[in-house]
Each structure stands twice: as structure tokens, then as C-alpha cells.
Amino acid sequence: MEAILKDPAGAVIGLDFDGTLSPIVSDPAAALIHPEAPGVLAELGRHVRAVAIVTGRPPATALELGPGLAEVPGLVILGHYGFERWENGAISGPPPPAGVPRAEAELPLLIDSLGLKGVTIEDKGRAVAVHTRRADDPEGALAVLREPLDELAARHNLVVEPGRFVLELRPPGMDKGHALGLFLAERDAMSVMFVGDDLGDLAAFEAVRASGLPGVTVCSGSTEVTALAERADIVVDGPDGVVALLRELVSAFSR
Structure with missing residues (x-):
């Protein structure tokens, strides 16, 4: 965290979507992003090297459930665990597997x-x-x-x-860790933070540690998944806690 605060322009901030930026609900189609998250991410994007949402959702679905995300400066959405990518208004990726x-x-x-x-x-x-x-x-x-x-x-x-x-x-061959690792190399990141809430985010936590960069892992905590909290450097209270942490970062960058 000290490295991120010292040189925000070199930092990549990666986040999961469900359970991290949006609450877990019984109907996945109703998992709207935390109302304050797009604004906070937009402020964050003006300071850091990149903001990346790494999710199992298709990028189009994350954008639909996250009104305002398309306006976040420099945002990249690595959807389907990295098989699809949204950037600058366009989605790219290989054909779906049969x-x-x-x-x-x-x-x-x-x-x-x-x-x-x-x-x-x-x-x-x-x-x-x-x-x-x-x-x-x-x-x-x-x-x-x-x-x-x-x-x-x-x-x-x-x-x-x-x-x-x-x-x-x-399909096999990609997970959040692999996707995050490739993105860090692509952006020549100097530091990294990843925020997640579920078992699929363990691979991203491992990628932070394997990168060799100064990095911090954050768990959007819940009573449903404890394995991630046990591996995290910081545990916050669900999406409300994630937004509060990001707001603290923006405030620190602006001083």
C-alpha cells in the first residue's frame, strides 16, 4: 500500500465485480453496482496507471449492471475470466467454445x-x-x-x-490470476492492488504475489466465504467497505 500511495501513476487497481463492486443477490441479473462505485472509480482512474475489473461476467453484462463504468478513465474490463476484453468502447475475444x-x-x-x-x-x-x-x-x-x-x-x-x-x-486455459498477470505485464505496472470476494479470486491473489511487485490483496468480506479472507492482507465489510477503501485512496492521492 505504501508503494501505491507513493507512486499512484504506477499502480494497477484490479477488482472483481459480484460481491466486490456489487452485492450478492438471489437473482444475478439484479446485482447492480454499488451506487457510489462508478464515481469513486472515475476519481481513482485519474490518478493510477489503470483500473481493471476482472470478472467471470461478460463485459457487456458488467457494463449493463454498472451504469457509469464506461466513463471511468482508462477502465479495462477483463470478462469471462479474461477471455473477453472491453476497452475504449469495444469488446474483443475469441469465438465461444462449442x-x-x-x-x-x-x-x-x-x-x-x-x-x-x-x-x-x-x-x-x-x-x-x-x-x-x-x-x-x-x-x-x-x-x-x-x-x-x-x-x-x-x-x-x-x-x-x-x-x-x-x-x-x-472453458479451461484462463483464470483471473492469468488474466491479471498478463495485464500487469502489458501495463508495466510498478505496484498492484486486487480486491475480490470469492474462491475464483484466489488465483488473482496468487498473481499479485507472483508478480514480484509491491502488492496488496483485499477481501470484500462475507460470512459465506472465509478462505479468501484468510489469504488477504486487508479485509473490508462487503461492497460498502470496498467503496470506502477506494475513497480513502482517492483522498490520499489528492493531498
Whole structure:
């Protein structure tokens, strides 16, 4: 943190979206960004080398749920764990893998065969997520689904990414850590901070430490995920705490 404060122009600030900039809600389509986050990120973007949102969401969805993000100076959104990129108003990325729609087509019958109620499927374009938050027993449903989804993913050359009451089937070869590491090298970062809330952010935490740069990891804390808090340098209280921390940074830069 001292290195970031001393030379903000050399710092890359990376953030997850869900649970970090937006609250976790039962309907993923309703996970609107914290109302103060775009403004704080815009101020932050005027001081640092780059602000990057690294998320499992498609970039277009992050922009839809984050009105005002498109105006953040220099913002880059690395979506689908880095497979897609939004920058300067344009989205780029390779074609979606054929295994995702094939696996998605099998999911309703699979879930029905397991007798699970309240489990929902989210089409994410390059990935498909299975949510158990609305089930009568979210933890139990997650446990029942894990092995069948592992088998389904393997048949279609996909991997399973676990999260907060969600299992996501996505293509292999990229994760938040790899995406963040490539971005740090691309921008010749001098320091880095990454803020996340879920198991998928562990790879980004590891990338901060593997970069060899002065870096700090921040957990947007919750009672649902403790593994990330145990690995973080700083733990804040959910998206409210994240926005407060970013505001403190902006205030320090402006002195």
C-alpha cells in the first residue's frame, strides 16, 4: 500500500465485480453496482496507471449492471475470466467454445433427474452457471451437483469454477490470476492492488504475489466465504467497505 500511495501513476487497481463492486443477490441479473462505485472509480482512474475489473461476467453484462463504468478513465474490463476484453468502447475475444451450449442443453434434465428444486441456470455466453442460492438447502444442493457437473464438464472439455452457491462451467486455459498477470505485464505496472470476494479470486491473489511487485490483496468480506479472507492482507465489510477503501485512496492521492 505504501508503494501505491507513493507512486499512484504506477499502480494497477484490479477488482472483481459480484460481491466486490456489487452485492450478492438471489437473482444475478439484479446485482447492480454499488451506487457510489462508478464515481469513486472515475476519481481513482485519474490518478493510477489503470483500473481493471476482472470478472467471470461478460463485459457487456458488467457494463449493463454498472451504469457509469464506461466513463471511468482508462477502465479495462477483463470478462469471462479474461477471455473477453472491453476497452475504449469495444469488446474483443475469441469465438465461444462449442462445449458451453452443449453442456447447457443437458443441464435442465440433469438437475431434474437429481430432484433439485430452486436451482437456476444462468447463460453467460462463454460459460454457464448453476446457482443454488434459491434452493431449500443451498449447501446441500451444491454438494449433490458437484460430481455430476464435474462429469458433464469433462465430457464437453470444460472446467468447473466454484463460487458462492454457484458452480460455473467454463472453458479451461484462463483464470483471473492469468488474466491479471498478463495485464500487469502489458501495463508495466510498478505496484498492484486486487480486491475480490470469492474462491475464483484466489488465483488473482496468487498473481499479485507472483508478480514480484509491491502488492496488496483485499477481501470484500462475507460470512459465506472465509478462505479468501484468510489469504488477504486487508479485509473490508462487503461492497460498502470496498467503496470506502477506494475513497480513502482517492483522498490520499489528492493531498
